[in-house]
């Protein structure tokens with residue numbers, strides 16, 4: 230049975246006390262959409278340090294005006310006094326501990342290394358955007374507080390982030406948050422990171438400050454109230470075109486729609502930007518011949534400012550299996566990069582053809598497409614790293630899984646040779662992330678891991694099933710991959726492993742294990758069976774000659790549950806805790822009957838209303854269903870509607886997936902990004918359902934964050950955290966992270 234939701238803890242503060250509050254006395258009123266915020270103010274949030282006064286860097290609040298425009302946040306603060314821990318005014322970044330720039334001067338980078346104790350490096354008690362902290366292994370993003378306020382019936386819903394390093398697993402009560410409306414403290418929230426302000430209105434503004442060990446920390450950015458439960462991000466739709474007269478599908482008009490997206494903070498202000506792939510209406514599944522329009526990738530600030538557009542050119546075909554773009558901060562400088570497969574004719578975000586590495590001497594006017602089929606089976610193939618802020622090419626190398634002989638990948642006409650996947654993962658002892666490019670899964674299977682560090686792109690390792698054909702138990706590594714690739718730490722070292730359908734690869738690039746059950750379309754990994762040690766992996770299978778689905782020990786590939794061999798192509802399946810009455814996750818799929826317990830494989834009743842995405846949306850700990858443009862609740866065998874987003878559309882045909890789901894702002898519940906049906910904007914929906922479950926931002930869970938990186942790939946799958954969230958969950962473990 231579900232744990233009863235605890236009563237919210239919310240202390241109201243008398244008005245007189247508020248007026249005496251010195252902390253906000255110098256905050257300028259919020260000015261939605263203003264180009265600059267207010268400067269820094271001395272605060273008490275920082276820890277005494279020896280640094281010079283902190284200079285607030287660029288601001289950037291997620292707070293938005295009612296029209297949906299993002300306030301671009303504060304100008305640099307003038308810095309706090311030495312030793313007192315400068316904080317900033319609204320929108321500004323906190324310079325932790327008052328050091329210039331606020332970053333620790335030295336930081337531990339070895340496995341399990343402690344954060345350095347450089348000037349200003351003491352952290353953890355601050356509260357403004359871009360706060361640093363933690364001493365764990367994984368170098369994670371420095372995020373703002375993500376404060377959102379949405380007008381709802383009965384007041385204003387307000388939600389914000391708890392940082393992963395803020396969470397005190399041993400003493401959760403040590404952390405609380407003071408919520409201010411217009412400079413007046415209205416609540417101290419101790420068991421969640423949200424509040425329903427019954428006194429709020431559309432003109433209210435909010436600030437939140439952490440209270441750690443009884444000491445109030447730095448102010449967040451200021452949030453204005455949205456009058457609808459989404460942020461609208463205007464887009465610039467690329468002009469359509471017409472295919473050449475001599476191609477397989479001649480003189481065909483095509484138009485563009487917004488497709489998959491990925492978040493990354495390109496300017497280090499603690500606010501995500503959105504990287505967006507544009508899909509031409511004539512994009513193709515690899516099995517289909519025909520020419521396609523070019524693929525574009527844009528980056529947008531949340532106010533709709535387009536930062537750049539990359540044109541991948543005529544030698545990259547459009548379709549779900551071709552362009553997999555990896556967005557994350559790979560070198561740890563606080564700014565996200567993007568890596569993607571490119572070719573001659575690709576123009577970077579400055580409008581220039583690629584010109585580095587092998588691209589320096591290629592022919593950018595060449596079209597390598599076979600006109601009679603539309604496939605691109607000749608010509609150079611590259612891997613390029615782009616600057617996230619400018620779209621400029623930073624490094625290009627040959628794509629080191631060359632197509633070679635087309636027929637060696639499973640067919641001769643050009644389908645299976647061009648099956649690509651990508652994601653990021655923490656693979657080596659530095660605690661910095663790497664990224665992974667995969668080619669092939671029906672027969673030959675290859676993965677390469679790459680580091681972008683100190684301005685250089687280097688290969689960390691390469692896995693090739695031609696070199697390593699079987700695991701220790703004799704199960705094949707050929708033909709095992711899926712249409713998605715998910716990351717989890719499944720063994721005893723902190724580095725992460727790669728779950729690749731029926732097989733897994735260790736962080737070192739060595740094969741870890743395989744079930745030999747062959748290719749499938751969907752996979753999910755998490756703590757699916759709480760009573761079984763470690764993480765479990767679930768997938769469904771395509772060929773009908775292996776079990777329709779299986780649950781395995783993610784570390785050993787030992788089969789824990791399996792479905793019937795039913796001859797079906799089980800193309801859709803989900804594992805998640807959607808039923809509070811059953812411990813752990815439930816399973817369901819397109820070829821089996823009923824909702825099944827991951828722990829026992831027993832049927833629990835009728836199947837949920839969709840077999841697609843899942844999303845944390847309402848106030849309890851079980852997860853909700855996301856399909857097409859709606860969110861649904863499964864309970865006691867019944868599926869009921871929680872949200873219908875009118876005016877938006879899903880992507881990728883019958884897959885009906887959103888543009889993106891991730892914990893982009895607000896509390897730990899996930900935001901849903903859909904495109905407006907004509908692609909004139911993205912809408913980022915946020916929940917307004919109060920909860921009394923408190924969790925740190927899911928983006929500070931290394932497994933979830935890496936799965937968000939991989940979410941854009943091929944048949945998009947929802948990300949899963951690396952610990953149990955569910956009706957019977959214990960308090961979560963502290964994440965092994967550091968933010969600097």
Ligand SMILES: [Ca+2]
Pocket residue numbers: 289493494495496497498499500501502
């Ligand atoms: Ca940003």
Ligand SMILES: [Ca+2]
Pocket residue numbers: 557558559560561562563564565566
């Ligand atoms: Ca970077």
Ligand SMILES: [Ca+2]
Pocket residue numbers: 718719720721722723724725726736
């Ligand atoms: Ca590991």
Ligand SMILES: [Ca+2]
Pocket residue numbers: 891892893894895896897898899900
């Ligand atoms: Ca959220």
